[in-house]
Ligand SMILES: NC(=O)C1=CN([C@@H]2O[C@H](COP(=O)(O)OP(=O)(O)OC[C@H]3O[C@@H](n4cnc5c(N)ncnc54)[C@H](OP(=O)(O)O)[C@@H]3O)[C@@H](O)[C@H]2O)C=CC1
């Protein structure tokens with residue numbers, strides 16, 4: 001059951017992902033009940049699904065058989081009567097498709113509805129099934145630690161922790177899942193993956209888009225809650241965690257939680273030393289003039305909401321003591337790109353050409369999107385001539401090899417949920433620790449007015465983000481063209 005089936009997420013991501021699973025033969029016996037407030041017939045709903053699949057996948061196939069599995073039930077979240085109708089429909093469909101009582105409730109709705117829906121599902125008998133019941137929850141999971149605890153309490157009255165699948169769609173991305181494999185399946189990386197050999201790690205997730213139609217939500221969220229609390233910290237955890245004893249959900253989660261426990265807590269005056277916030281002004285992107293954030297729909301003209309965050313995260317444990325993890329994310333930036341750059345320490349001296357200068361450091365770059373792959377930057381001898389060292393790249397492009405098969409993050413996550421694999425969903429402990437970390441930063445930022453706007457749309461963020469690294473002797477590796485020769 002998809003609650004919020006007439007919404008943007010269902011249309012853009014969920015229906016196309018379900019179709020891809022169907023096409024790949026991953027759905028055998030299945031039915032989908034779309035739930036939302038507006039009245040729709042099954043036929044109208046099925047047409048919406050067809051339109052969404054066609055527009056997302058450009059597929060011209062006949063989708064009649066696929067959409068015949070889709071049903072619609074109009075429901076108002078607070079109206080108990082409509083849950084009774086929903087239960088009746090679900091029970092009939094269960095018999096018709098022989099679904100063995102297995103149910104997934106996907107809440108693609110505004111977060112204030114999560115708690116009430118979960119309570120109704122229990123009190124109105126929808127969770128009384130003879131198979132499994134699972135609850136998939138979209139972000140944001142709360143607004144801060146307190147509200148997240150309250151929400152957790154509500155959903156836990158109807159579902160056990162192992163039945164709750166908190167989506168972080170970055171954990172569905174192919175190359176985010178690959179972090180673990182790159183680290184733990186290669187003898188050349190794991191021995192170097194620590195503070196003796198790594199000087200710093202940079203994670204950038206930049207977007208070209210502004211807030212679009214989501215001004216109301218974004219005003220109460222900002223980049224810190226929208227991206228840092230979840231996606232950015234999850235990537236930090238995957239990069240920093242110890243090798244798990246085995247690849248079970250519990251083992252991986254417990255290693256990630258140990259990273260969250262070791263995060264250096266930044267509070268009070270330290271916040272502006274470790275973190276930088278920004279808000280975009282007007283600018284030009286792709287030759288088009290775009291408005292400043294404060295002129296976006298449903299945004300306060302004096303808004304104090306950050307659309308950009310850069311930060312230095314320290315993990316105070318034996319492996320990572322002294323190694324900064326720099327993160328940055330923002331809207332209306334120069335390029336859409338998510339990249340991780342692992343910068344190794346310089347070798348003790350340069351024996352080759354211009355020996356007074358340092359050689360380029362070795363870098364391992366994990367390209368998460370739009371391109372997918374890894375690049376290792378090494379120094380090697382220039383062909384011919386003297387022993388001059390030059391930068392060489394060893395690249396693997398995932399898209400080149402698997403372009404036709406790389407599934408969307410949502411597709412993988414829905415499939416994981418069907419199989420009962422919660423590894424790539426966030427456990428409550430991870431959510432709680434990351435809110436605790438982020439709350440201390442927002443507490444300071446909410447009290448003081450930012451000097452906004454402080455970066456131009458189409459740039460890479462405010463100057464202060466560059467200074468954050470400069471004061472440690474580093475710089476941000478560019479996201480679009482990494483071939484910077486620092487010897488020059
Ligand atoms: N859109 C995106 O790209 C992303 C969204 N998310 C999260 O997914 C969730 C959904 O987002 P999105 O699809 O964009 O939201 P939309 O506003 O587009 O859709 C909201 C859905 O909720 C339904 N709804 C609203 N009020 C009620 C009510 N009282 N009773 C029953 N149904 C109701 C609407 O149905 P109707 O209009 O018929 O009432 C609609 O189907 C949010 O938690 C969001 O943060 C997360 C990541 C990305």
Ligand SMILES: O=C1O[C@H](COP(=O)(O)O)[C@@H](O)[C@H](O)[C@H]1O
Nearest residue numbers: 139169205207226227231338369
């Ligand atoms: O969760 C969110 O993520 C998107 C960015 O996701 P991506 O897969 O396109 O990198 C962001 O635009 C949105 O504000 C946020 O809610």
